[in-house]
Amino acid sequence: MATIKANYDAMQQTSNELSNESKRIFRLALDIERIMTKIPMKCTSQSLAKLKMARQCIGLTTVSAKLMKFAVNLEEIKNSYKDADHRVLVGGDIEAYAKYLVDNANGELSEDDVRRIKNTLDELDDVTINKDITEEDREKIRAFNDLYEKTHPEEAKKLKDFFDGAPDNIKDHIDCIKYIAYNSEGDAHDLFFKYIDQCKVVDWNYSGGIVNYNCQLKGIRINFNDDNTLNDKVGPYNTFFHEVGHNIDDLMSNGYDGKGDYFSRNILANGKFHDVLYKDVENNFKEAVLDYSKYEATFGFYNDDFGRIDSKGQQKIVDVLMGRKDSSTLNYREFYAYNNIYEDYTGYKKGYISGDFTKSKYDERIFQWGDEYGNGDRAQITDIYVGTVENNSLVGGGHGIYVDSTDQKYYWHDVNGNPTYKQNSEFFAEYFAYKMTKDPDMETAKNYFPEAYKTMDDGINKFLREHN
Numbered sequence: 330m331a332t333i334k335a336n337y338d339a340m341q342q343t344s345n346e347l348s349n350e351s352k353r354i355f356r357l358a359l360d361i362e363r364i365m366t367k368i369p370m371k372c373t374s375q376s377l378a379k380l381k382m383a384r385q386c387i388g389l390t391t392v393s394a395k396l397m398k399f400a401v402n403l404e405e406i407k408n409s410y411k412d413a414d415h416r417v418l419v420g421g422d423i424e425a426y427a428k429y430l431v432d433n434a435n436g437e438l439s440e441d442d443v444r445r446i447k448n449t450l451d452e453l454d455d456v457t458i459n460k461d462i463t464e465e466d467r468e469k470i471r472a473f474n475d476l477y478e479k480t481h482p483e484e485a486k487k488l489k490d491f492f493d494g495a496p497d498n499i500k501d502h503i504d505c506i507k508y509i510a511y512n513s514e515g516d517a518h519d520l521f522f523k524y525i526d527q528c529k530v531v532d533w534n535y536s537g538g539i540v541n542y543n544c545q546l547k548g549i550r551i552n553f554n555d556d557n558t559l560n561d562k563v564g565p566y567n568t569f570f571h572e573v574g575h576n577i578d579d580l581m582s583n584g585y586d587g588k589g590d591y592f593s594r595n596i597l598a599n600g601k602f603h604d605v606l607y608k609d610v611e612n613n614f615k616e617a618v619l620d621y622s623k624y625e626a627t628f629g630f631y632n633d634d635f636g637r638i639d640s641k642g643q644q645k646i647v648d649v650l651m652g653r654k655d656s657s658t659l660n661y662r663e664f665y666a667y668n669n670i671y672e673d674y675t676g677y678k679k680g681y682i683s684g685d686f687t688k689s690k691y692d693e694r695i696f697q698w699g700d701e702y703g704n705g706d707r708a709q710i711t712d713i714y715v716g717t718v719e720n721n722s723l724v725g726g727g728h729g730i731y732v733d734s735t736d737q738k739y740y741w742h743d744v745n746g747n748p749t750y751k752q753n754s755e756f757f758a759e760y761f762a763y764k765m766t767k768d769p770d771m772e773t774a775k776n777y778f779p780e781a782y783k784t785m786d787d788g789i790n791k792f793l794r795e796h797n
């Protein structure tokens with residue numbers, strides 16, 4: 330595409346610098362070339378010969394002959410050239426051209442129309458949606474959406490239905506959300522458009538707490554405050570797609586049953602997705618403990634009175650981190666290790682374990698809840714770890730550090746201490762929001778949940794194949 334763009338720019342440049350007479354000849358050359366392209370020609374040499382003949386017929390000068398040759402070169406990249414030429418003829422900037430295509434592509438679209446629309450969409454899809462968005466960006470977004478909707482009327486209709494009833498003052502947000510949704514890819518895109526017209530917003534200006542999806546109310550309660558939109562701490566419009574994710578997760582399992590049957594809780598991994606999550610978390614703890622043991626061995630900071638931490642001791646530390654055992658079950662050496670690892674995980678030491686390990690692999694474990702939970706980025710990691718482990722001191726006391734429930738205390742576990750499996754649905758919602766918004770934090774999250782990501786990818790793909 331770079332060559333084509335260069336050629337196109339060169340053509341425009343040439344055209345601008347020419348005298349009026351040359352411009353006329355240039356246009357003439359283009360016209361001849363256009364006519365020539367309608368005559369079936371096997372190869373460029375043939376087309377050159379024909380052009381040469383045409384040139385002789387109308388007595389063009391050497392300069393214009395060169396221009397003609399230039400035009401022929403462009404013909405070799407025929408379609409792109411035709412589009413470039415088409416845009417020159419139509420005039421205006423990319424937004425104006427998009428509008429022209431919207432206005433003129435009616436009824437059955439020709440092959441040329443389809444290609445031109447696709448190329449124009451490709452040029453319009455590079456807006457980064459964040460708080461620095463400009464009015465120019467917004468124009469581009471609107472041009473993209475209009476053109477996209479022209480060629481994807483079904484998707485346009487579904488989003489129109491979903492936003493029916495939305496207040497007028499969120500129009501700019503709707504433009505951004507549409508832009509994100511239309512530009513999303515793969516299974517997440519398919520899943521979104523399979524269900525979005527069934528998703529419901531029951532309150533567009535919710536002020537009764539943290540925005541949420543409520544399975545009993547069968548809908549989303551949201552507001553479009555700064556915090557939930559461009560300045561969303563997790564990522565622009567993450568909250569919106571997170572709540573839509575919950576709504577879809579619910580719909581995927583028996584539709585609106587009001588009972589909290591969710592795909593991620595009841596169907597995925599045969600209803601055992603929480604086991605996959607727990608395993609990922611445990612593996613990460615195991616790795617941390619093993620790393621610690623290695624550093625300990627390297628630096629010789631073990632006390633002969635207590636010995637090195639053997640594999641049994643390592644498992645004990647993991648069990649305490651997971652909340653299966655109390656820290657009083659650890660011996661001195663193990664407790665010391667546990668404390669260092671715990672500090673690392675909670676961010677107490679901000680990436681440095683205690684002692685003299687000033688720089689270590691622990692520096693990379695930068696998802697400490699202490700700091701980053703507050704910042705809100707990497708929300709998936711912090712949410713799920715908090716919801717998975719049952720180590721009260723590790724998660725800051727109590728089972729229920731809130732995520733998005735008004736009933737904070739019994740969010741992860743019910744009154745009887747049984748897991749609610751909301752870990753599963755929180756994972757789903759965040760996975761979905763990451764995919765829809767193409768959030769780069771997803772790559773970090775994948776390192777912490779390798780199996781969960783794979784299970785979710787495969788599970789959604791299978792579901793879509795079975796429910797198309």
Ligand SMILES: [Zn+2]
Binds near residue numbers: 571733755758
């Ligand atoms: Zn949630």
